[in-house]
Amino acid sequence: MNPADVAQSALPAVGSEISLWGMFWQAHLVVKLVMLGLIGASVWCWAIIIDKTLLFSRSRRAMDRFEEVFWSGQSLEELYRSLANRPASGMAAVFVAAMREWKRSFEGAGRSVASLSQRIDKVLDVTIQREVERLESKLLVLATIGASSPFIGLFGTVWGIMTSFRSIAASKNTSLAVVAPGIAEALFATAIGLFAAIPAVIAYNKLQADAAKQQARLEGFADEFSAILSRQIDERIAA
Amino acid sequence: MRLPIRFSRQEPGLVVSGIGHAAILVAGLVAFASAPPFQDHEEAVAVDVVSESDLRAMTKGERTAKEVKPEPKPRADKLAEVAEEKPAPADSKRDVPTPPARREVQAPQEDKQAAPPQPPQRPEPPKQEAKAEPKPEPPRPDPPKEAEAKPEPPKRPEPPKPEEKPEPRKAEPKPEPRPEPKREDIAKLLEREKQEEAKKAAAKPVEPERKFNPADIAKLLESKDKAQSTGSTGREVNRTASLGTPTGNAPKLSLSQRDALGNLLKEQLASCWSPPMGAANANAKPQVRMKLNQDGSLMAEPVVANSSGDPAFRTLADSALRAVRRCAPFRIPPQYMPYYADWRDWNVTFDPKEFLG
Structure with missing residues (x-):
């Protein structure tokens, strides 16, 4: 459907065009902007949903693999050496950050093991924070779209109905056939708003729960790892 | 924010989402290309239950009617194929002597239900108002009658009424057979029967099983066409619906x-x-x-x-x-x-x- 056709079909008769495109084309500029904005929001929100879903499944698989390797009895030094060179995420990032701090403490000239345990905890916290932030980034966009796009759509509807009634008042014709197209195109804005909002709200709740679950898993691993490291530190001090 | 065009394997969301929305939009354009109009709802046929008093009110007739009939009858253009036979209490009345004070002229209405099977009585309708009018045929000789039966032609041809339908065949007057007999002596009946038989022999071929009616001959000669309308049916042919009755609009007693x-x-x-x-x-x-x-x-x-x-x-x-x-x-x-x-x-x-x- 090219614009020339649309312009031809939309201009002559007001009530004739009832297709989706016709409804959009006849709408007031404000309503058009609202519709376009809502469609953009919907595209964005679905992009986030897809990305996050993929990210979460990737990171869950990575955590599974890492835990398997970590508890397989492999030497931590070897593991660190294999992971240190490439960018890591999730549990691997947490592990690498703690191990780096550990190594720096022993490799330096002065062995600063006194507050090593505290420093490792700090590093772990910061890394977890960073990882969770990465997981949860853009989830707020979903929440915002879910909460606000119905209102935006409603605004478009109210504006469209307002315009429609002004036209009725101007043309002094109140038959339903005259009123109906304007109201239909106005309601179209609310429909798009809901179309964007419903998946956003559902996905936000789901992804938020997933992120919380992964954060808890990371913290659990960090606590265990920190326990292992502090035991090593104590052993070395004693030795 | 990343550029929407760049495709990364790690985050394909935007591209996928954009393609998905475009697909939905196209599908919407196809699906909502035209709105299905509402189906026309069918008109319900209203059925009224007509009470007896309503029916009576309907027989009131018109102001322009030529005469007033004593008994109201619903209009019927032709005989019903299946007559609704009601239980006729009058059958027993034949055997029971009627009250002595009854006047003979006013035949009870129920008698006409019992009467049709008796051929000799039929063509002699008693009339209260005598209406002698010129007829195309010579009037049938009247059988001897008792004193109170007024001499009159047996049929009352009605002039074509303006309310009738405009087609000439329909509008022609069909004399109304009034099979209302009255109680007569057996001797009288027998005497008349003889006269009737002779007459019937000549007139019968026209309509053997229906009532004999001299006016029918003229009608049949005039037009052989079929009637345009099937007409309403009834137990008896009655073309005089417009005449109405004096009690037609059924005023109520206070x-x-x-x-x-x-x-x-x-x-x-x-x-x-x-x-x-x-x-x-x-x-x-x-x-x-x-x-x-x-x-x-x-x-x-x-x-x-x-x-x-x-x-x-x-x-x-x-x-x-x-x-x-x-x-x-x-x-x-x-x-x-x-x-x-x-x-x-x-x-x-x-x-x-x-x-x-």
């Missing part, structure tokens, strides 16, 4: 009038009623329903309308029925005539205490 008429009838009945012994303290109150003609005579046998377990009820009811038969015809003052439709069916409660005390 409460006081009804009361007065009831008292009037009760007075008359009280003089005729001889209740059985001990009826005065019986509790039964038989209610008798009688159908009256305009002259106050009985149109049909009175019937008991209620029942009771009281052992005295049966005898009381029988005596009430006897009283009604004996009293008929009732004297009904002329001021009640316009309300005939209202007192045509009249229920009388024979309360011994009220009647005797």
Whole structure:
């Protein structure tokens, strides 16, 4: 459907065009902007949903693999050496950050093991924070779209109905056939708003729960790892 | 924020989402290309239940009518194929001698139900208003009649009415066969039968199983075309719906009038009623329903309308029925005539205490 056709079909008769495109084309500029904005929001929100879903499944698989390797009895030094060179995420990032701090403490000239345990905890916290932030980034966009796009759509509807009634008042014709197209195109804005909002709200709740679950898993691993490291530190001090 | 065009394997969301939305939009354009219009709802056929008084009101007719008929009849253009046979209480009336006071001219209406099977009686309709009008055929010689039967042509050809349909075939007058016989002596019947037979022999081929009608000959000669409309059917052909009746619009008795008429009838009945012994303290109150003609005579046998377990009820009811038969015809003052439709069916409660005390 090219614009020339649309312009031809939309201009002559007001009530004739009832297709989706016709409804959009006849709408007031404000309503058009609202519709376009809502469609953009919907595209964005679905992009986030897809990305996050993929990210979460990737990171869950990575955590599974890492835990398997970590508890397989492999030497931590070897593991660190294999992971240190490439960018890591999730549990691997947490592990690498703690191990780096550990190594720096022993490799330096002065062995600063006194507050090593505290420093490792700090590093772990910061890394977890960073990882969770990465997981949860853009989830707020979903929440915002879910909460606000119905209102935006409603605004478009109210504006469209307002315009429609002004036209009725101007043309002094109140038959339903005259009123109906304007109201239909106005309601179209609310429909798009809901179309964007419903998946956003559902996905936000789901992804938020997933992120919380992964954060808890990371913290659990960090606590265990920190326990292992502090035991090593104590052993070395004693030795 | 990343550029939307760049495709990364790690985050394909934007591209996938954009493609998905475009697909949905295209699907929407196809699916909502036109809105399905509402289906036209079918008109419901309204059915009215017409009560008897409504029907009577319908037979009132028109102001421009030429004459007024004593008995209302719904309009019927042709004979019904299947006649609705009602149980005719008049059949028994043939055997039971009628009340002596009945005037012969006013034949009870029920008689016409029993009459059609009797050929000799049919073509002689009694008329109250004599209307001699020029006819295409020479009028059939009248059989000898009794004194009160007025000499008249047997048929009353009606002039074509302006209300009839414009087609010439439909508009031509079809004389209305009025198979209303009256009670006559057997001898008279036999005598007439002979005359009729001779006449019928000539006229029969036209319409063997229908009523013989001389005017039909003229009609058949005039037009052989089929009628355009199938017309309404009825037990009898009646083309005179527009004529109406004097009691047509069925005015109702006022409460006081009804009361007065009831008292009037009760007075008359009280003089005729001889209740059985001990009826005065019986509790039964038989209610008798009688159908009256305009002259106050009985149109049909009175019937008991209620029942009771009281052992005295049966005898009381029988005596009430006897009283009604004996009293008929009732004297009904002329001021009640316009309300005939209202007192045509009249229920009388024979309360011994009220009647005797």
